[in-house]
Amino acid sequence: MPIKLKRAYELPAESDGARILVERLWPRGVKKAALRLDGWAKDAAPSVALRKWFGHDPARWEAFRRRYFAELEERPEAIAGLLQAARTGVVTFVYSAHDPVHNNAAALKEYLEARARRRTAPAGAPRVAQTGTGAAAAHVRRPARADSGGAEPPSGQRRRAKESRTA
Numbered sequence: 001m002p003i004k005l006k007r008a009y010e011l012p013a014e015s016d017g018a019r020i021l022v023e024r025l026w027p028r029g030v031k032k033a034a035l036r037l038d039g040w041a042k043d044a045a046p047s048v049a050l051r052k053w054f055g056h057d058p059a060r061w062e063a064f065r066r067r068y069f070a071e072l073e074e075r076p077e078a079i080a081g082l083l084q085a086a087r088t089g090v091v092t093f094v095y096s097a098h099d100p101v102h103n104n105a106a107a108l109k110e111y112l113e114a115r116a117r118r119r120t121a122p123a124g125a126p127r128v129a130q131t132g133t134g135a136a137a138a139h140v141r142r143p144a145r146a147d148s149g150g151a152e153p154p155s156g157q158r159r160r161a162k163e164s165r166t167a
Contacts, residue, residue: 005109035094041081044079
């Protein structure tokens with residue numbers, strides 16, 4: 001289950017695999033085209049109340065993790081697509097916090113890796129069928145591409161189109 005973390009302000013790389021924004025809010029000053037996202041998992045981000053309470057204070061990190069993990073347990077549908085994506089290839093969680101250690105993406109990665117080690121699906125989690133549309137599976141919102149008028153082909157089609165251009 002290869003999950004990487006990357007700030008939204010860092011340049012995308014081919015080695016990132018499927019890039020999924022794991023924030024409830026869009027990162028300030030970043031254009032959609034610059035992020036090159038495969039999905040946006042708003043529902044997997046901490047609640048607004050928890051995010052505001054945490055305020056990226058390292059002294060609250062342990063309590064934040066416990067509360068965030070409890071929220072994730074209550075929303076199995078929010079993580080089902082992320083688990084599926086991580087099982088099918090490299091996934092990079094994109095986040096906007098300044099602190100690379102104390103942020104929701106790091107906590108989410110820790111939670112999903114622990115969940116995978118237990119090898120059990122969350123209670124009530126829907127089964128997600130492989131759709132052939134890349135690693136960013138169901139329950140992960142796909143942002144519209146800025147240059148496509150809102151229509152974006154599935155990531156598998158983008159990959160095949162890119163491969164045919166480079167061949």
